Amino acid sequence: VVMGKKPLFDVNETSSMTRVTSTEIANKVVSSVEDILAEQIGVTKQDNEIHIRGGRIDESLFVVDGMSIKDPLSGYSGNLFVNADAIQDLEIVTGGYNAEYGQAMSGVVNITLKEGQDHFEGAFKYVSDNWGMTKDAIEHYNTDRIEFNLGGPDPILELLPKAIGTDLPGKFSMFFNGYGKIYDGNLPVAGTLYPHRNWTPPLGMNEESADQFLQSLARRSNNDWHVLYKLTWDISAKRKLSLSYDLSLNINQGFFMPRAFSSTYFPYSYIQILDNYNTVTRETRLININWTHTLNTQSFYEVTMGRFITIEHSAVQDLHWTEYKERLDLEPINYTVTDRDGNILITYGDEFYD
Numbered sequence: 323v324v325m326g327k328k329p330l331f332d333v334n335e336t337s338s339m340t341r342v343t344s345t346e347i348a349n350k351v352v353s354s355v356e357d358i359l360a361e362q363i364g365v366t367k368q369d370n371e372i373h374i375r376g377g378r379i380d381e382s383l384f385v386v387d388g389m390s391i392k393d394p395l396s397g398y399s400g401n402l403f404v405n406a407d408a409i410q411d412l413e414i415v416t417g418g419y420n421a422e423y424g425q426a427m428s429g430v431v432n433i434t435l436k437e438g439q440d441h442f443e444g445a446f447k448y449v450s451d452n453w454g455m456t457k458d459a460i461e462h463y464n465t466d467r468i469e470f471n472l473g474g475p476d477p478i479l480e481l482l483p484k485a486i487g488t489d490l491p492g493k494f495s496m497f498f499n500g501y502g503k504i505y506d507g508n509l510p511v512a513g514t515l516y517p518h519r520n521w522t523p524p525l526g527m528n529e530e531s532a533d534q535f536l537q538s539l540a541r542r543s544n545n546d547w548h549v550l551y552k553l554t555w556d557i558s559a560k561r562k563l564s565l566s567y568d569l570s571l572n573i574n575q576g577f578f579m580p581r582a583f584s585s586t587y588f589p590y591s592y593i594q595i596l597d598n599y600n601t602v603t604r605e606t607r608l609i610n611i612n613w614t615h616t617l618n619t620q621s622f623y624e625v626t627m628g629r630f631i632t633i634e635h636s637a638v639q640d641l642h643w644t645e646y647k648e649r650l651d652l653e654p655i656n657y658t659v660t661d662r663d664g665n666i667l668i669t670y671g672d673e674f675y676d
Contacts, residue, residue, distance in 0.1 A: 338417040377428025388626040438495030442474030465505035504542040511543040512596035518635040568608040
């Protein structure tokens with residue numbers, strides 16, 4: 323039996339780094355990367371935004387399996403949701419960055435996703451604050467959250483080569499993770515949200531069915547969805563190829579959504595007609611291919627290729643801007659006598675749109 327122990331201090335380490343393993347994450351009450359980071363020294367969470375060493379949200383860098391997920395337009399790195407159950411290892415670097423990192427001023431968050439093992443294992447969680455025991459909506463936020471993951475040998479790629487008479491070296495494994503959270507929160511809510519579809523319906527689904535499916539994902543005022551699939555091919559003890567696909571979907575009205583261009587706030591002037599306020603649909607995708615080759619006991623190299631994209635759409639009732647009709651504040655009509663001569667000042671509205 324060979325056992326190794328990490329030294330208390332690594333004199334060759336130039337950066338200030340904190341590492342959180344999957345075992346430690348399993349013992350925490352967390353569901354996302356932001357929840358884990360909020361517990362670390364030097365990191366604060368304010369208005370659902372992560373600030374490392376007091377920096378702005380666009381001054382930190384998030385890396386997932388070697389691929390940067392920093393939005394090139396806004397500089398924000400938190401658009402892609404990563405479920406805590408899908409994390410194998412998380413590193414927070416707050417100073418003395420190595421040459422491998424760039425575009426970061428306040429800190430770097432390096433995330434390694436889980437891989438499937440040689441046996442099947444999985445988990446399922448369901449959390450809710452509304453079990454029908456309270457009639458007062460103030461006592462709960464009408465929240466439902468579901469999480470699940472499944473990992474193990476890939477059943478298709480393990481059997482397909484043998485079925486067609488070929489033999490591929492190594493073994494294939496897969497890891498699948500899903501997350502969904504829908505809630506209303508503590509603010510007034512709109513009667514209906516109008517999400518925008520950015521994708522073409524797959525084969526066998528028409529436009530109407532695709533729109534109905536997307537609408538079914540917008541059941542509450544805030545709707546967060548995430549799915550991850552990672553396929554790993556262990557060709558040999560020294561060579562490994564992995565392919566992962568991450569998809570995050572957020573449908574809300576932007577009250578709690580961190581945004582690099584503007585602050586989050588509640589539009590009190592629209593409180594009476596929230597159905598006529600913007601519906602924000604944000605879709606984030608990450609496709610990542612990673613090749614790892616160990617040359618010897620002291621050296622290895624990695625090649626990472628990927629595509630990261632964020633699509634954000636904000637509109638009233640999913641209307642084109644040419645179709646939008648501006649809301650006015652005309653009622654009530656106020657008549658005020660301004661002097662002894664009987665002159666009357668007429669004003670319109672009560673600072674709330676009609």
